[in-house]
Amino acid sequence: APRAEKICCLGAGYVGGPTMCVIAKNCPDCKVTVADLFADKIAQWQDPDHLPIFEPGLSDLVRATLGKNLFFTTDLESAIREADIIFVAVGTPTKTVGIGSGHAANLCFLESAARLIARVATTPKIIVEKSTVPVRNAETLMRIFTTNPDSARLFQVVNNPEFLAEGTAVNDLLHPDRVLIGGQTTPAGHEAVRRLADVYAHWVPRERIITTNLWSSECSKLVANAFLAQRISSINSISELCEATGADVDEVARAIGMDSRIGAKFLKSSVGFGGSCFQKDILNLVYLSQSLGLTEVADYWEQVITINQHQKARFTERIVHSMFHTITGKKIAVLGFAFKKDTGDTRETPALDVVYKMLDEGANLAIYDPKVPDELMWEDLRHGPSLSPPARPMPLEERISHVTDVYQAVEGAHAIVVCTEWDEFKTLDYERIFGSMVKPAFIFDGRNILDHQRLFQIGFEVHSLGRRPLTHFPQTL
Numbered sequence: 253a254p255r256a257e258k259i260c261c262l263g264a265g266y267v268g269g270p271t272m273c274v275i276a277k278n279c280p281d282c283k284v285t286v287a288d289l290f291a292d293k294i295a296q297w298q299d300p301d302h303l304p305i306f307e308p309g310l311s312d313l314v315r316a317t318l319g320k321n322l323f324f325t326t327d328l329e330s331a332i333r334e335a336d337i338i339f340v341a342v343g344t345p346t347k348t349v350g351i352g353s354g355h356a357a358n359l360c361f362l363e364s365a366a367r368l369i370a371r372v373a374t375t376p377k378i379i380v381e382k383s384t385v386p387v388r389n390a391e392t393l394m395r396i397f398t399t400n401p402d403s404a405r406l407f408q409v410v411n412n413p414e415f416l417a418e419g420t421a422v423n424d425l426l427h428p429d430r431v432l433i434g435g436q437t438t439p440a441g442h443e444a445v446r447r448l449a450d451v452y453a454h455w456v457p458r459e460r461i462i463t464t465n466l467w468s469s470e471c472s473k474l475v476a477n478a479f480l481a482q483r484i485s486s487i488n489s490i491s492e493l494c495e496a497t498g499a500d501v502d503e504v505a506r507a508i509g510m511d512s513r514i515g516a517k518f519l520k521s522s523v524g525f526g527g528s529c530f531q532k533d534i535l536n537l538v539y540l541s542q543s544l545g546l547t548e549v550a551d552y553w554e555q556v557i558t559i560n561q562h563q564k565a566r567f568t569e570r571i572v573h574s575m576f577h578t579i580t581g582k583k584i585a586v587l588g589f590a591f592k593k594d595t596g597d598t599r600e601t602p603a604l605d606v607v608y609k610m611l612d613e614g615a616n617l618a619i620y621d622p623k624v625p626d627e628l629m630w631e632d633l634r635h636g637p638s639l640s641p642p643a644r645p646m647p648l649e650e651r652i653s654h655v656t657d658v659y660q661a662v663e664g665a666h667a668i669v670v671c672t673e674w675d676e677f678k679t680l681d682y683e684r685i686f687g688s689m690v691k692p693a694f695i696f697d698g699r700n701i702l703d704h705q706r707l708f709q710i711g712f713e714v715h716s717l718g719r720r721p722l723t724h725f726p727q728t729l
């Protein structure tokens with residue numbers, strides 16, 4: 253029988269929280285404790301009706317396990333002392349100041365966690381690098397642990413990257429394509445990898461649990477995200493080509509995706525990718541390559557980010573140009589602010605770039621999103637987009653309203669701009685919306701999710717990605 257492990261996780265965020273809930277649910281013999289410094293966050297996790305993050309299926313999981321074998325605490329030291337296996341799932345955001353600013357990952361939270369573990373642990377521990385880290389980061393952790401020779405033999409470091417996507421986190425964790433565990437190629441290393449594999453084997457088929465050396469595992473996480481993001485930038489670059497030629501990007505994606513060597517997933521053209529991982533991990537990969545003197549490699553991956561910036565910018569430029577080259581003083585309804593559907597997360601959301609560019613052009617904006625909390629939206633608006641910060645302060649409060657009713661957002665608007673692919677946007681009453689808008693009424697579908705022919709028949713001028721606009725005033729040129 254597998255061991256009844258005592259598990260703890262440092263960091264109660266988007267990765268640590270859902271991962272520990274799924275482990276607790278599937279390993280009733282294990283005790284799982286999630287520890288975080290932020291008391292507010294821990295308190296929220298203790299109330300399944302008001303969790304700090306929104307994920308479909310998550311509150312049911314918490315309800316089923318909380319207080320039985322799942323616990324949340326701010327007492328990091330006790331949690332560490334008690335545990336056999338310690339997941340480190342603290343944030344590693346892109347540095348905003350200092351060396352490598354704008355590219356390198358900020359490793360200060362990770363180092364503090366490691367130092368804390370080294371200080372308080374008295375029994376053997378398996379330390380699981382869950383946070384996304386640069387390649388060879390485990391070496392740093394091992395060095396911190398060996399600063400105290402008495403305790404050095406207590407620690408085994410393994411890397412176990414998280415591949416869950418937000419909005420589908422619970423399902424991704426329950427039915428992963430694979431679980432990847434990297435460890436040292438020593439007997440003790442193999443033993444640590446096996447014990448972590450045994451935890452996952454409670455619900456993941458053995459053949460889907462793969463093991464590698466530490467550096468391959470660390471590297472694979474950055475590379476997986478770089479490849480995924482590259483597909484989006486590739487198809488988004490083709491969307492511009494389609495607009496210029498009369499090809500249709502969704503038709504092209506379908507045609508190439510049916511080639512099994514290419515595959516159909518992750519070829520949906522968009523206003524640009526967002527989220528906490530893609531940009532951060534690619535910048536991390538670029539920085540790593542640069543540090544190793546691999547200039548061409550760094551330039552190659554940097555281009556994925558460049559196309560993404562370009563896609564966000566040109567989408568907004570198209571809005572301005574099609575609306576008679578000016579949106580000054582016009583009301584524009586922004587539908588969706590989260591970086592994707594089924595999440596309230598807004599990190600690196602392309603909506604923020606679009607909103608800022610439209611503000612710069614003097615528009616008045618009404619923003620609607622079904623899940624993004626009010627405070628979070630305003631915080632993002634105050635900071636502005638991370639890679640293209642505004643040249644001057646923006647009159648945010650005067651020109652932006654955050655509305656909770658989508659029909660109020662579109663009332664009297666000149667245009668609708670869809671930034672997130674929320675399902676509910678497909679079934680709105682567009683006849684009613686058309687009736688309440690200024691004419692000509694424009695729709696810019698930044699996710700290609702709406703029924704464009706129908707909208708055109710209702711009377712809208714419809715602009716989508718990667719194809720020619722549907723307009724009642726055909727251009728003569």
Ligand code: UDX
Pocket residue numbers: 414415416417418419477480484517518519520521522523524525526527528529530591592593
């Ligand atoms: C991603 C990876 O998918 C996941 O494996 C990793 O662990 C973390 O990073 P996440 O950022 O949560 O997950 O969401 P994902 O579904 O990958 O979407 C990222 C961005 O790409 C979103 O803004 C999404 O809207 C966009 N996207 C995705 C597209 O524009 N087109 C697509 O075809 C797919």
